[in-house]
Amino acid sequence: MLVRVLQSIHGHLGMLATAALIHPAVVLRKGKPLGYRSRWAVSLSTAFTVLAYSAGIAIYADYRNLVKRALFRADLHAGLLFETKEHLALAVVCLALGALVAALAAPRHATGLRRTAAIVYALAAALCLLTGGLGIYVTSVRGFWG
Amino acid sequence: MTPPTERERRRGAIAAAALVFAIGAPVTYAAERLYEYARGEASNPMLILRTLHTVYYWRVAVAVWWGLMLALLAFLQFMRDERDPSDERRAQRLALAALVLIPPVAVAAFVFP
DSSP states (O other): OHHHHHHHHHHHHHHHHHHHHHHHHHHHTTOOOOOHHHHHHHHHHHHHHHHHHHHHHHHHHHIIIIIHHHHHHHOHHHHHHHHHHHHHHHHHHHHHHHHHHHHHHSOTTOHHHHHHHHHHHHHHHHHHHHHHHHHHHHHHHSOTTO | OOOOOHHHHHHHHHHHHHHHHHHHHHHHHHHHHHHHHHHTOOOOGGGOSOOSSOHHHHHHHHHHHHHHHHHHHHHHHHHHSSSOTTOHHHHHHHHHHHHHHHHHHHHHHHHOO
16 A cells, blocks of 8 residues: 555656756756745755655555566556666766756856756756656556556 | 955855756766666566665765765865966856756656666
8 A cells, every 4th residue: 555655656746856857947048146945945946856756666665566577567568668768767866966966066157057957957858757657658668557 | 356255165166066066966867877888787676576785775875975076086176276266267167067067967868767
């Protein structure tokens, strides 16, 4: 039961992270120094992403024990797409965390670094959208609910 | 324009090093996966009944560790460099590196799942 709840939380947080990651890319695109609210917004966007990934990691062992073989039996292609999803998820988290530190640490005059952080956030958002899409597709084939 | 203070230099170096981590860790992860394919370790999951350890956790740990090491080396290099770590050209190079390296990582995730 708990693992099903965690799967739901993971899915919802993942989609929320997809939307949330676009915001820092927009806020940082001109390279202006971040204000108090923008710092919170950028940090929370990244926190959602890390939470979604953490929920995925929390259920990963159960996925391997309860779902993986059944998923591959049901649809080999969907099983391989899940593998792709887990590779992309790590890239999303690393991109978001690196961009967050860059955005928060960059000194006032470092417009170039903030613009680069915006690009990295945009890449993270694009990969997160892919990851979320793959997650929805794979779950529709086989999830903890069967 | 006044030269940056020591604190600004350090913050600029941290920011640039964080971007190195953001690019370096996924690229390392993709390289690990390709290495597994090259060695023939990427087996068919349907043939595995039980494993002693989860490979994914190890791959993630190694990629993050390498990402952090690359970031540390970059930080030390940026602090040693006489140029401002927040230099516009350096930021542009990092942006270019992200745009050139990350899309192939995503493609590799599909081609070598």
